[in-house]
Structure formats: C-alpha cells, structure tokens
Amino acid sequence: MHKRIYDKTAVDDLVLLTDISEDGIVANLQARHAKDRIYTFIGPVLLSVNPFKEINGLYSAAMPKAYEGKYAYENAPHVFAVAEDAYRAMRRTRRDQAILVSGESGAGKTEAAKKIMEYVAAVSGDRFNRGHEHSVKERLIQSNPVLEAFGNATTVRNNNSSRFGKYMELLFDFDGVPTGGRITKYLLEKPRVVAPAAGERSFHVFYQLLAGASDEERGRLSLGGGPEGFASLSREGTVAVVKALDDGEEYLEMRSAMGDVGFDAQLQEELVSLAAAVLHISNVAGLSAKGAGSGGAALPIAAALLGVKDDALRGALTHRTIVTAGEAIRTPLSDGEAAATRDALAKALYSATFSAVVTEVNEAIKTDASHLTTGILDIYGFEIFGVNSFEQLCINYANEKLQQLFIELTVLSEQQEYAEEGIAWTPVPFFDNRVVCELIEGTKPAGVFAWLDEECVMPQGSDTTLYEKLAKNLVSHKHFAATTEKDLTKALFTITHYAGDVGYSPAGMLEKNRDTLFRDLHEMIAASAKPFVAQLLGPLPGKATQKRPVTAGFQFRQQMGELVKVLGKCEPHYIRCIKPNDHKKSGSFDADRVRHQVRYLGLLENVQVRRAGFAYRQLFTVFATRYRLLSSSCWPKGSGDARADCVAIL
Ligand code: ADP
Numbered sequence: 174m175h176k177r178i179y180d181k182t183a184v185d186d187l188v189l190l191t192d193i194s195e196d197g198i199v200a201n202l203q204a205r206h207a208k209d210r211i212y213t214f215i216g217p218v219l220l221s222v223n224p225f226k227e228i229n230g231l232y233s234a235a236m237p238k239a240y241e242g243k244y245a246y247e248n249a250p251h252v253f254a255v256a257e258d259a260y261r262a263m264r265r266t267r268r269d270q271a272i273l274v275s276g277e278s279g280a281g282k283t284e285a286a287k288k289i290m291e292y293v294a295a296v297s298g299d300r301f302n303r304g305h306e307h308s309v310k311e312r313l314i315q316s317n318p319v320l321e322a323f324g325n326a327t328t329v330r331n332n333n334s335s336r337f338g339k340y341m342e343l344l345f346d347f348d349g350v351p352t353g354g355r356i357t358k359y360l361l362e363k364p365r366v367v368a369p370a371a372g373e374r375s376f377h378v379f380y381q382l383l384a385g386a387s388d389e390e391r392g393r394l395s396l397g398g399g400p401e402g403f404a405s406l407s408r409e410g411t412v413a414v415v416k417a418l419d420d421g422e423e424y425l426e427m428r429s430a431m432g433d434v435g436f437d438a439q440l441q442e443e444l445v446s447l448a449a450a451v452l453h454i455s456n457v458a459g460l461s462a463k464g465a466g467s468g469g470a471a472l473p474i475a476a477a478l479l480g481v482k483d484d485a486l487r488g489a490l491t492h493r494t495i496v497t498a499g500e501a502i503r504t505p506l507s508d509g510e511a512a513a514t515r516d517a518l519a520k521a522l523y524s525a526t527f528s529a530v531v532t533e534v535n536e537a538i539k540t541d542a543s544h545l546t547t548g549i550l551d552i553y554g555f556e557i558f559g560v561n562s563f564e565q566l567c568i569n570y571a572n573e574k575l576q577q578l579f580i581e582l583t584v585l586s587e588q589q590e591y592a593e594e595g596i597a598w599t600p601v602p603f604f605d606n607r608v609v610c611e612l613i614e615g616t617k618p619a620g621v622f623a624w625l626d627e628e629c630v631m632p633q634g635s636d637t638t639l640y641e642k643l644a645k646n647l648v649s650h651k652h653f654a655a656t657t658e659k660d661l662t663k664a665l666f667t668i669t670h671y672a673g674d675v676g677y678s679p680a681g682m683l684e685k686n687r688d689t690l691f692r693d694l695h696e697m698i699a700a701s702a703k704p705f706v707a708q709l710l711g712p713l714p715g716k717a718t719q720k721r722p723v724t725a726g727f728q729f730r731q732q733m734g735e736l737v738k739v740l741g742k743c744e745p746h747y748i749r750c751i752k753p754n755d756h757k758k759s760g761s762f763d764a765d766r767v768r769h770q771v772r773y774l775g776l777l778e779n780v781q782v783r784r785a786g787f788a789y790r791q792l793f794t795v796f797a798t799r800y801r802l803l804s805s806s807c808w809p810k811g812s813g814d815a816r817a818d819c820v821a822i823l
C-alpha cells in the first residue's frame with residue numbers, strides 16, 4: 174500500500190498545493206495519474222481520475238482492513254476512505270449518510286459505487302439472511318450484474334454505460350450490520366432498445382442472451398443466430414463489436430447473479446423470455462392493416478413469447494382505437510404508423526421489463542429493520558452526443574441539480590459558516606448554476622420542460638411548434654440559444670450547461686415527453702395468457718379520464734426534486750470522477766480535457782474556500798503542520814503512541 178506523499182508536485186490533498194490555480198491542480202492530478210495515484214482529496218471531497226486499467230493491489234483483499242477504523246488523513250486517498258468515513262459517521266451520529274458520485278459518462282462513477290458496496294460488505298458484520306440461501310451482502314452486490322445487464326449499454330463514451338440513474342440505499346441495524354437495501358431508479362434511456370446510435374449498442378442483455386444461451390433456451394426462445402439477425406442490434410447488417418466484453422461469459426454470470434439475488438427459475442425465464450420477445454418484435458416487418466398475414470416470420474414468434482394470439486398482436490400494431498363522444502372507432506394505421514407502433518411496443522415492454530427487474534431486486538433485498546442508511550448515488554453522467562434528445566436533456570438536467578446541491582453543501586455552506594463565525598471574509602466567486610436549473614425546470618417564467626408539457630396538450634402541438642415557442646420565449650436567456658433552421662431534423666436549441674454547451678434536437682421530443690402507450694397495445698398485453706406479461710404494463714387506465722396526463726418530463730422533475738430532498742437530509746460525501754481522456758485509454762492524460770472538468774466542477778473554488786477557511790481559523794503554518802503531522806509517513810516506525818497523542822491534541 175502506498176503511503177501519503179508530500180512531494181510538492183503531487184500532493185495528496187489539493188489544499189496543500191503551493192500553486193493554487195487551475196494549472197496547479199491539473200499538474201498535480203497529472204503527476205499523480207502518472208504514478209497510478211488515481212485518488213486525491215480536497216479536504217473531505219475525493220477526486221478520482223479514471224485509470225482505464227487495473228491498478229495492482231489498489232482493491233486487494235488487504236485494502237479494506239487498512240482503511241477500517243482509520244481517519245481519511247491516516248492513509249493514502251482512496252474510495253475506501255470515503256466509504257469508511259460515511260460508514261463510521263452513520264454508526265456514530267446515527268444520521269443517514271449519502272455518497273454522491275458524480276462525473277461525466279465514463280469517468281468511473283459506477284466502478285466507484287461498486288467499490289463502496291464492496292468496502293461496506295468487507296468491514297461490516299453479517300447476520301441477516303432471513304431464510305435466504307445467500308447473505309444480504311451477497312444479494313446486494315450480486316444485484317449489480319443483473320441491473321447492469323438490463324440497464325447498461327456500450328456507448329461511444331463508455332463500454333459499460335449506465336443508461337438509468339440509480340440511488341442505492343444500504344440499510345443497517347443499530348450496530349451497522351447490513352439488513353437490506355432499497356434501489357430507486359431514474360429514467361431508462363429506452364430509444365436505444367430499437368435504435369442504438371452509430372457505433373453504439375443496445376442493452377447488454379440482448380447480446381449476452383444471443384452469445385450465452387443454452388441450446389435448449391435458444392430453441393425455446395427461437396434464437397437462431399447472432400445479433401446481426403436482429404434489426405434493433407445491427408445497422409445495415411453490422412453489429413457494434415466491443416472487444417472488452419465477453420457477452421457469453423457475462424450471460425452466465427448474470428444468470429448466476431440472478432440466482433444469488435434470489436430470482437427463482439421461473440422469474441429468470443420470464444425476464445429472459447421478455448428480452449427475446451423484444452428482439453423478435455423489432456424484426457416484425459411489412460406490417461399492413463390490409464394484409465391479414467402481415468408482419469413476417471417474427472410476428473408469430475413474438476406473439477407466442479408474449480402469450481398473445483398472432484391476430485391480437487397484428488391487430489394492435491396496425492390499428493388504433495379512438496374514443497370520441499363515448500363511441501370507440503377502430504381505424505387502420507398506415508404502414509409507417511404501424512412500424513412506429515411496433516417500436517413503441519418494443520420500448521414500452523423493455524422499459525417495463527427493466528422496472529420489473531428493479532422491483533424484484535427490491536423485493537429480494539427489502540427489510541423492515543432499516544435503522545441506519547448509507548445511500549450511494551450513481552446517476553448517469555453529463556453527456557453530449559452527436560444527436561442529443563429528450564433523454565440527454567433529462568440526464569444533463571439531473572447533473573445540473575447535483576452540481577447545484579454540491580455548491581450549496583460545500584462552497585456556499587462553508588462560506589456561510591465563516592460569515593456566521595464573524596470572520597472577515599472575501600467571498601470566493603463561483604458560478605452558481607441555479608440560473609440553468611431554472612431555465613430547464615422553471616414554471617414562472619416557463620422553462621424548457623414547462624414549454625414541452627404545454628405543447629403536449631395543445632391540439633396542434635408538434636415538435637415544430639415546440640421549437641418555435643422555445644426559440645421565441647427563451648432566446649433572451651443567457652444560457653439559451655436556438656438556430657433559425659426551418660428543417661426540423663436540423664433544428665437545434667442550445668443550453669449552456671455548467672459543463673458545456675449542448676445542442677438539443679427537438680425532433681421527437683413531444684412524443685417522448687407524452688410517453689403514452691396506445692390503448693390497443695396496452696389492452697393486447699393485458700390480455701396475455703402469461704400472468705407475468707399481463708401485469709407488466711400496469712393496470713389499464715380508466716377510459717374517460719379527463720386529467721391532464723403526467724408527462725415523462727414532469728415525472729423526472731418530480732423525481733429529481735424528491736432525490737434532492739432526500740439527499741439534503743443526509744450527511745453528504747462526495748466523489749468527483751474525472752475523465753483523463755475521451756478514448757477510454759490508459760496512460761493518457763489530456764490536460765486540456767481535465768482542465769475543462771476542473772473548471773466546471775468548481776474545484777479551484779473548492780480549494781480556495783477550504784484553504785481560506787483554514788487560514789482564517791488558524792495560522793496557515795499551523796494548519797499545514799497539522800496536515801503533515803497527521804500523516805503517518807512523517808512518523809518513524811514504532812512511534813504509534815506519540816503520534817496518537819499528537820493527533821488527539823491537534
Ligand atoms: P461511469 O459510471 O462514470 O459512466 P464507469 O464506472 O462505468 O463510468 O467506468 C467506465 C470504465 O472505466 C469501466 O468500465 C472501467 O473499464 C474503467 N474504470 C473506471 N473506474 C476504474 C478504476 N477505479 N480502476 C480501473 N478501471 C476503472
């Protein structure tokens with residue numbers, strides 16, 4: 174294990190930097206990156222620079238022991254130090270803790286979140302199996318491969334990108350022994366189910382299934398060849414290949430993890446069969462309301478897997494029933510509309526399958542003995558793609574909210590403390606991103622989501638009218654811009670986020686925000702002969718509902734509001750993940766790319782506020798000495814007691 178180092182060019186804690194500047198921070202991170210020291214502190218905040226490679230011994234079995242019961246300054250910076258801090262604070266103060274892991278897509282959030290779970294599992298007791306074959310800790314940890322199979326995908330940014338947000342609460346008894354857990358998930362990026370972007374993949378489970386299913390399973394699910402045989406997994410016959418993933422191997426691991434979590438054989442089969450059904454649905458072709466046998470060979474296969482009659486599936490894909498003045502009129506769809514309806518069904522079924530996975534995991538880890546909580550937030554990172562749509566708007570909005578919370582709980586609250594202590598104080602200026610949050614979530618004046626909701630209920634509302642309204646009403650906002658493009662497919666509106674400018678395409682936004690499934694599809698699924706499938710989309714809504722339907726954007730805003738409230742009640746811990754390059758490459762540190770992140774994360778301000786606070790409260794030399802003294806590397810071997818005394822005095 175490496176000890177803390179006091180090399181001036183690579184300090185463990187940026188508060189000790191001699192060159193307090195963006196360049197100083199970047200140079201320090203670069204020097205540490207070169208030495209495989211991926212973790213650095215700013216006071217209690219941990220920075221983690223993705224190494225894109227395994228670092229020898231960094232998470233060895235001995236490591237949790239080295240951090241257990243220690244204060245963060247006693248060891249080299251590590252994700253385990255943060256986990257220990259939270260775990261100890263939870264037991265000592267009995268306050269709920271939250272570890273907020275943030276960073277761009279591919280920066281290392283999910284890996285960090287898993288390490289936290291592993292740490293807690295390694296240092297805590299074990300006595301709550303409640304009749305399960307596997308311990309609660311095993312169930313919690315094994316939920317990861319299951320959730321990742323159904324909720325993660327390869328993107329251009331990350332081979333294993335989480336396409337859903339996750340807040341995992343670890344629950345404990347009064348002694349800090351894990352009793353169970355609770356997962357809250359946020360919006361799954363479902364367009365990927367039918368149309369992954371160029372060079373990207375759909376959700377892992379599809380490829381895993383095709384590579385790893387047994388012959389018996391293949392036969393039962395009518396899965397002959399590989400992903401190239403499925404319209405949703407290949408683009409013009411080519412499939413995005415990810416060398417780093419062994420899908421067949423992962424399938425077996427995922428199935429075994431399902432068993433460990435507590436999914437019985439039948440449930441596992443139901444879930445896998447739904448994934449197969451979604452694949453076959455995407456292959457349904459040549460749909461026509463007039464052709465009695467249309468839909469191709471894939472239609473009867475999909476129908477059988479769903480437990481519905483061929484004609485029922487075909488009918489629901491090619492017709493729409495509209496109720497006006499109490500009278501139901503069933504009209505045929507055009508071939509294009511039928512294809513869009515097929516895609517809508519695939520997305521809705523997959524999204525519901527993912528929700529079912531989360532519900533079942535929650536069922537397997539639930540507990541009534543939840544006295545203490547440590548939550549781990551691993552939400553999709555800020556991202557900019559070639560085409561950014563409704564999903565990116567939600568994802569980037571979530572990141573704005575978390576950045577805001579970070580500012581409130583660190584930079585703002587620390588400065589407020591100084592003010593309350595009557596310290597003569599020159600405030601550190603920083604970018605307060607509240608103004609961007611307002612631009613997106615505001616209602617008075619209406620922000621982007623409010624306009625989106627408004628257009629959804631306008632009889633003549635369309636993506637074009639939405640675009641016109643946004644451009645007209647928000648153009649004077651400092652963080653908003655819109656092109657004057659008439660062609661909707663080229664039109665963009667740009668939001669200047671805390672982390673950069675993102676151009677969003679309005680095309681398809683209204684539909685995604687409405688997120689309604691046509692009743693014909695819902696009724697067809699609800700009539701399935703398979704009880705698991707029949708209940709998948711929930712109860713059918715009442716026919717004559719006058720209520721304004723809840724939009725996806727509204728739900729997401731509400732969820733974010735609740736999340737921020739929950740987090741606000743916890744004692745926060747921060748892990749800020751940084752991406753050293755955009756090529757998923759080890760040994761490569763793009764200083765400009767890192768500087769950009771250092772800037773928008775407000776790390777310089779973070780360092781300044783902490784340093785200044787210390788400097789006012791105690792002479793800086795005292796503060797620096799304290800840091801040095803507390804570091805075990807400054808003490809000769811065998812001086813444990815003297816050091817402990819010193820720590821106590823300080
Ligand atoms: P995020 O969740 O932020 O999008 P991930 O946690 O999935 O990113 O990390 C992306 C990839 O980077 C991982 O699949 C892994 O290959 C690599 N990686 C991330 N963190 C580490 C780490 N601490 N050590 C080694 N490799 C890592």
Ligand code: MG
Nearest residue numbers: 282283334335
């Ligand atoms: Mg992730």
